[in-house]
Amino acid sequence: MTDEPPLVKIRGIKLEGRSDETWNPIINGVDLTLARGEVLGLIGESGAGKSTLGLAAMGYTRDGVRISDGTVEFDGIDLLTASAAIKRDLLGKRIAYVAQSAAASFNPAHKLMEQHVEGPVQHGVNDRGSSEEDGIELYRKLRLPNPDEIGFRYPHQVSGGQLQRAMTAMAMSCRPDLIIFDEPTTALDVTTQIEVLASIRDIVEQYNTAAIYITHDLAVVAQMADRIKVLLKGDEVETADTRTMLSAPTQEYTKSLWAVRSFERPKKPAVSTGAVPVISVQNVDAAYGKVPVLYDVSFDMHSGRTVAVVGESGSGKSTTARCITGLLPPTAGQIMLDGEVLPADYRKRSKDQLRQVQMIYQMADTALNPRMSIGQIIARPVQFYLGLTGAEKRKRVDALLEEIELEPTEYYNRLPSELSGGQKQRIGIARALAAEPKFIICDEVTSALDQLVAEGILRLLARLQDQLSLSYMFITHDLATVRAIADEVVVMKDGRVIEQGDKDEMFRPPHHAYTDLLLSSVPEMDPDWLSNLLAERGVDNIGDAAVDKM
Amino acid sequence: MIWFVAALLGMAAIAWVFRFAGQTVTGNAPRFRDMPYGVAYGYVLGTVVVLWLAWAYMQGLSEDTAIANKFFFLRIAIEGFIIFAIAAWLFRILGRTIGTAWSRKMFRSMPLTASFGILTILIYAILAIFAPAFAPYGQEQIIPGVAANIVPGGDVALGGNPDFPLGTDQIGRDIMSRLIYGAQNTVGIAFATTLLAFLLGGTFGFLAATLGGWLDQILSRLVDVLMAIPSLIFALLLMTIASVWAPQLGIPLTVFMVLIIAVIDSTRVFRLARAVGQNIVVMDYIEAAKLRGEGLGYLVFKEILPNATAPLLAEFGLRFCFVFLTIAALSFLGVGIQPPLADWGTMVRDLGGFVNYAQFAPLAATAPLLAAGAIALLTVAVNFVVDWMLHKSSGLKE
């Protein structure tokens, strides 16, 4: 730190949010200092208050949120007492914002360029003509395809990753001193994310813009930030230089965050030849109406093993699961259970066949009936499939609750809304177990959860598999999860299986170009990872550009 | 007209001065500094309206009958408003102190409008159920030896009779009794109609949402067609036909009315039930139940219905208002609830002419307004409660 005054100085800020007519604390007195040209990473789990804090650095609060204490200074200007006119003059001109969802944050009624030049023209920074030229220049620097032309399209005509870069360009239009990035890549696929990350990092470095980068992804923040601040439930845990933070975190919470990524299961012996797979997907084609979505998908899943099906959104992972459960009868091919052909439509399957194939969903919120108690939810399959009633049923439910590490007497009568996200997901697991199945489909079961909680779920699933010889089909887009839990990996793209095999083989080159791209696009905890990757592959061989070449 | 414009302009000037003075006096406190001009104008306008109401109220108490008559209704309205507000406030305090923990919590977060609504609905319900106990005379009773058209108020000097505080109608029936019985007839019939509409629309709506396919297609297209005809017009058309059938079949016309309105209204319920059902059907827990092999009955009654009660309850309130107003309109037009049953819509039609005497005999004009007001009061009350319920449930989602 030099003795130059900081660009942003927040002292003891407290923020409160209103719910049910009362004000509840979101941030309880946090300090934040940001020097010119510095990038600060703000990380924390959902509900840590990082977005609220980021917006407060702009002197802005959303409806239903208020600043109850503290000061926010930007370049010596007190933002909390400044008049509306003074704040308006700063916003957009010297402080800019890049939102999480670019698709929702661009006005659908105007062209991109129209919205791009609005800031500079309204703030009197530039006239319309030169703003447009500058916009095209920024689009070029952010490596958008067709930079001369893309600005004259409407937001819905441009893809998500491109919109995110266009929004970064818009934030840059007045060459601000500070940009707040609010989870700019969270909604994107990994191959698109890497490209946006590279562009953002370049442009921020080039104009020496200070930035606050908000995210929940440690690996991402490691690439972007000079310094990292960790938040937990509205309190600061620690702040340190990125490298120091990654190599030597001091607080227990931070250490546990770091440790999540180290969970890995021991390698299992290979499947004996001739073993009958629990579920065998054989040459399955499927279509939604007349639109074909799956082409010749085949793979086997064996007892006691986990097959991870990976791919980006729209690759056909979940559709394959729908074919296996019988919700979407395939147009060709078949599904075998223990060597016997399953009827294509679930309505034609026997009760026992239905029992053998269970499912755990991504969103535990929508997977549990909010009007049923936990006991009722788990008891239903017990009664339905096993015919247990009365005390026997209750005993079985209690045993299942203990199995998922929840105290039966405490949770039996609760409603799903009274549980945390991780607990809800455990109930979903218990409901699947209650049927005593051989095979469970886990559809992105950890992607809606915070990392620590997700790790707990993964460990639970692993233990249950060892105890009960369950076979899992694990649908995910997160390769860290794959590494942690999978025995075999199936890579899907555009409704086809691109590559499949043993996990260790899959993580070792050489393999299919797409698998390679997918694997290499997953950010790692090394701060030099992005730089190294760019040096190795070049900017044209990452992201959508690389996918298009295939 | 000129005076009106001048007043508006004058207020505009006052608003500017008000804001400027505020800024100067408080040393540019944020409250005044960032106050848009429109808000300042709003404050001034509000103050002027309140002052005018106060002046009008004082005029209503004037010694001069001509002036007092002129402001009589405004005075009554203001007094009524204040009385209702106080009653609602007391009722809310009552609700906060007695009852279960759940009901106390409910009353704590309740706005005054909602507590007014609940109180009013309670009063109506009691009146409707125990009408014979409250009404001094029968609803069809033409009291012998009593004049027709006795003026309300019970003041003999003004043509009233203390035995008939609200006067008598054109053939000498006690208006108060008829108003009370009206609660039973009008509200009861509307309630039954709404129930029937819900039974019809709800059942088919959930079936369409759960089963989908051709059943959904057929029902939805049918409802589209029925909804393409404005409901009051359609009801009038069908009532014309029913009025020919009714005497031939020996079934009271009112029964036909209930059926007709219930069918017309069930189309709206169908739409909502189907939409709500569809939102629930796409949930993963429904998929889980389907994959478990559960039957249609379990799906509808155990999984879907419990999750649809909140929106359906709110819709029930709105539908009830709608049905109630439709019946009142039909009765007012002379084709709804048939005499001699006491009914508010019919009473308004029969007594409506008295409004024209308001300038000289304000009390005479109150009778039709009371009947019309009774209708309005109940629908306002139900709407307030529904509005609060909807607000609460939308707040929970955020």
Add this chain to the structure above:
Amino acid sequence: MGNVLTIILQRLALGALTLLIVSIVIFVAVNLLPGDFAQNILGQGATPEAVDSIRRDLGLDQPPVTRYFDWLGGVLQGDLGTSFAQANFASFTGTDSGATTVAAQIAPRFANTMFLAMVTAIIAVPLSITLGVLAALYRNSVFDRAANITTLSSISSPEFFLAYILILFLAVLNPILPSLSNIYEGMAFSERLQKSLLPALTLTLVVTAHMMRMTRAAIINLLASPYIEMARLKGLSPMRVIVKHALPNALAPIINVIALNLAYLITGVVVVEVVFVYPGIGQLFVDSVKIRDIPVVQACCLIFATAYILLNLTADIMSILSNPRLRHPK
């Protein structure tokens, strides 16, 4: 653009189909009537010759399908049939004044109703949209709450209650406007306007409340969207945020609100016309219902339904046209 055109043509075709089906529904409903129209009209004491003559005049001796197509064909040429009441009158007097056709009865009254609806729309639309936008901008303020209570009360009140209140204050206690709307042909425009003003104000109260609430909801929905937050965070003036960013997107919902409420007017007009004895189509409809003049009832129903369907169709098409996603396909 071809895309939008296809969608609009589809909607138009669907609208035409709906109208056709509605006409069948109305026709079938009317034919559910028991017994014989002619007998009903003339009463039990009529001579068989008179009954026969009326039956032939009205085409009641034809099978229903033939009668439907005759009726529909007539409607398409502007011939709505013969009024029972007038036919009855004519058959007794043996004269034909020319007013026996339904079309001749309806035409002037239809014009009157349209006039009333126009006056209402001219007052109500700008008023309610202004108030709706204001309520949305100052939401949760005293003004918003007062507006909420007032509009809710106004929606909840039956039309005749509002009508009598207005008569009470504006015609009886303060004789500013006439309480009877006896309009006739050849009346001066200003006088006509003055006589239509009270019914128009009553309708305005009802429609404004609806429109204002819907406008408010549409705008609030819009103001919560991320791109409005983005516009604010770009440091744009509140005026510019509204005009440039909110309004273009609010247009579709607001147009929708207007069309839906004009459609609502159609129902409201019946009761209000009766209260003010306004010689419009609503009053004619109610009178015909009471004397069971079936051809007139049938024709009025068809006209109301047509107007209703057309307005809803307009709303539909307007919102398609204002959607940038459809106007500028990928």
